Structure formats: C-alpha cells, structure tokens
Amino acid sequence: MLGWTFGIVMAIFLVSLYASSLGNTQTNIRIGVSLPHEVLNNGEVEHIVKKYRNTLMKMVLAGAVAGIPLFFLLSYMSITIIYLFTWIGLLMYAFSRIYSKYHRKLLSLKKDNRWFRSNARIVTIDTKVSRLKDTLPISAKWFILPVLLSLSPFLFAYFDNNADVVLISLGIMAVVSTLVSILLYRMVCDERTVSISQDTSVNMAYNSARKSTLSRGWLSFALLESVIITVISFIMWQFGMPIVLMVIMLLVLSLLGIVIIFASYQKVQEKQQSLKDLESNSVYVDDDSGWENGMLFYNNPYDQRTMVEKRVGYGYTINIASKGGKAFIYGTFGFVALILVGVTGMGLWADFGEVEMKMVSDNNIIEIQAPMYGYQFKADDIISIDMVDDIAGGIRTNGISTERYSLGNFNIDGYGKSKLYITRNSPYILIELNGLYVFINGETEAQTQSYYNQLAGLMGD
C-alpha cells in the first residue's frame, strides 16, 4: 500500500518533469526563449532543443533507477521520507541545471543572430481593443443561473430529514465550484489585452479569441457542475443513491470539467496561432527579459500586476517583482520548509525517539498517556475486557505505526473503530467501550498483566 503510494508519487514527479521539457510547440517559445517565427525550424535551434530533451530523458531514467532503493527502506518511515525528499531535491536541482544550460545556449544563439526586436519594458496597447475589452467576454449575468442552481441542494436538504448531511455537502461543493469559476472568469476579464499587429481588427480578433472562449469555458464549467450536482442531489433526495455511486459520478464530473477547460485553452491557442500565422504586419513582443530563467517565474519590476498569464502552458503565475508576489514566494518557501522539517522530525521521532505509553487510573477515570493520541474514559463505560495474543490486521486512519509500536486511531479487522497503544512484545488487552475498542499493553508482559489486574479491579467495584 505504502510502496504503491510512493511509487505513484515518484512516477508522477518524473513524468511531469519530462513533460515540462516538451513545452508547447504551437508557441514561439523554446526552452524559455522567445524566437521569431521564421527561425523556429532553424537547424541550430532544433539541435539544441533535441539535445535538451535527450539529456532530460537520461536524467529521468537515472532518477527512476535512483528511486528503487526507497522500496527496501519502507519499514523505516523516517529514512523513507528523508530519502524521498533528497531524491526529489536532487532531481529538481539536476533539472534546473540542465534547463539553465540549454536555456543559456539558446539565448546566446539568439543574441549572436540578433533575433531581438524589442524589450519587456515596452508596453504595446491598442486603444480600440482596450476600450472594448469589457465587451469581449460573455456577460457575467449568465452566472446567475449556476449560482441559483448550486443553491438547490440546500433547498432539498431543507425538505428532507434523512440524507441532509450529504445534501448539504453536495450544496457546499456546488457553491464552491461556482465561486471558483466566477473568480477565474473575473481573472480572464481582467487580463491585459495583447497587441500582435498594427491592424486593430486583428488585435480585436486575437483578444476576443481568448476572452470570449475562456469566459464561455468557465461559464460552461459552472453550469455543468451545478446542473449535475442538482440532478444528483435531487435523486439523492427523492430515491436515495449509494454513496459510492455518488462519489464516482462526482469524480467523472470533475474530469469532465477539466476537459472543458483544457479544450477551451486548446481552442484559444489554435485560433490565436492561426491569426499570428496570417499576420504580416506583426508587432513582435520579445518579453524574455521579463521572465526569470525564461519560464519559471515572471520577474518584471516595470509591471505592477501580481498575477500574470503563464508564458508556457495554461493558467497563471506570479510576478515575483511585485509586492504580492514576493509575499507569496516567501510564504510558500517558509511553509514548505516548515513541512519538510516537521515531517522529517516526526518520522525520526516515531522511528527512533522515546515513545512512552502509560495507563494510569484515578478513581473512576482511566487515562492513557501517550504522545499526541492520549485518551481517557470512565471505568463505568467499559463493556468488557479481554486478553488477545494477536491482531488480524487493519487500516491506520490517523496514527503512527512502525516496527516497534502502533499508536493512534485504526480500523481493525473484525472490530472496527479502534485506538491502539501497543508495543510489539507482549499480548494485548482489549477494552470494549461503546462503539470503540482500545488495545493496550505494557513494555513487558508483567506490566501488561498489572494493567489487566487494575482494569479488572476497577470493573469489579
């Protein structure tokens, strides 16, 4: 189970690293360097791009091989985590080295050939497009429909008494997805206009292609989610439905939503590219100098925006030269550092640290003292106690399980919801409470026996 999870995480990481190298061949950007269209098929350019990809492929293969030892370390959580983080860190470092090397190579080729025409400090505006900008996206009024629809599960929940928790969660899901699509619709509307030509009608068509298509895409997304969630919650309310089926439908729904958005972006790119191809009177914008390393971050102090459209790929990225962008970067680094230190520290502590689990009783109250997952209950609540030698197996829901001990919340086969406070070297005491089982033992068999006698004594009173 754990091995599979790590394997999938590592595979996704490797594939995404390689995929990022492919870039989008429809644009005029190669390895983060913007080039005039007529030189994209230039032999030297293609040679550099090909070498870059081959090197990256070798790195991915080396990474896959270097990941194998991880699967022999799985029994030690902390070493596994440290290994995984180191592996990811080294691969990212290698990737950035390879990327920078070929980025610089292509950039110097561009410089040598004088493929420059302008710089990032020049802003080009078409006054007509700027003036008519707000008329390009579909009207915001259309969003009233998904907003109203997404409220319907709450209405059903109001009339229903049984499944109302599920209905309310469906409602929250619908409202959140509608709000997110409205937010992204707003971002599309606020995006800067772009001028690619001296001809205003071409600029109009170019900007309309993006704003109209993407705004419609987000509207369709909001409509699809709200309509289907309404239908699901109606069926739930009137006829009932197995939760598993509902979850599957919701997953399919999210996939459909993603497909709609990707298709919209694809369409925008096709339309814009065809306009660019036809354009002879073009305004070639060379914004290389505004991009950190050509693609990772936008770094342009002459631009006040915090969020900008990505240069390669879909969506937005941040301007690290802006105040908001700086705050975001420092915040993210701080957060990641905190998580890394925290998770590694926790793992080390769980594997090698001193874990003390103790049971103490005070009158009617029995307290189990354990790090983080301590618990207490009344002696009157005990239904039965028993000694067991073995636990069949189960799933950890929220807790720690290592070679030496298990601690926290589990779902144990044959029992159900359980709390475990056990080391591996003696039989266990099984305490049955109302709807909950507690497994506990001491460091030694004598200790376990003493706990058992204590509990039996309390129950006898």
Added chain:
Amino acid sequence: MILQLNMSSDTPIYMQLRNQIVMGIGSGELKTGEGLPSVRQLAVDIGINMMTVSKAYNILKNEGYIEIDRRHGAKVREDLDSNRKPTEKLEYGLSLLAAESKAKGMDKETFLKICEKTFNDINTQKLKEHRAC
C-alpha cells in the same frame, strides 16, 4: 491606434501617453469623435496607476484634444479643427528648432522643406522608435 510606451524611459509615462495620442490625432490614426479607453481600462492594460492615465487625459482635455463624458468616457473632440489654435506654443517650439538649425548652418530653404515634409506625413512610428531608444 497602437500605443507603445517605454516603461524605463526618462520621459514620464503620462507625457508619452499625451504625445502619442496627439500624434495619433494628427496623423489621422485616431479620428475625431473616436472613443478612447477608460482611465481604468488603460491603467490595467498598461499596468500603471490610474492617476498617471488620469493626468495624461486631463492634460489632453485642457489642451482641447479630447472631451471626457461622464457616461461615454473619453473621446477625441468632434470640433477639434475649429478649436483654439496652439499658436503660442507652436511659435515657441518652432523658434527654438529654427534657432538650433540656423546655429548649425542650415539654410532657410532646407529648414522649410523639412517642415513641409514632416507636416505632410506625420508618422507615429517615428516617435515611438525615438522613445524606444
């Protein structure tokens, strides 16, 4: 019309905006009565403060090139040609240029020829390229 602003130029952005819009009107790229983007739209598209755009528009309005309507936004004035003529400013600018040319030994005929040619084909591109340097 296409505006090209150099964000790192010594000429302030509001001056660049003002000059390019005047050039646009002079060259016919902006027709009389044609609408201009609102202050907010232009500020967002250029990525600058609204005050900067507002300053440029106010100068253009005071100089009589554009009018600002509360409902319809900014547009090039319809009655531009019958409006007050910029004689005083023109005379000052021209006399400075004439003096510079004369000091460097240019004769009257060449000076007038250049004036005539410049007047006949006002080219916004030239100004933009000059600014871009």
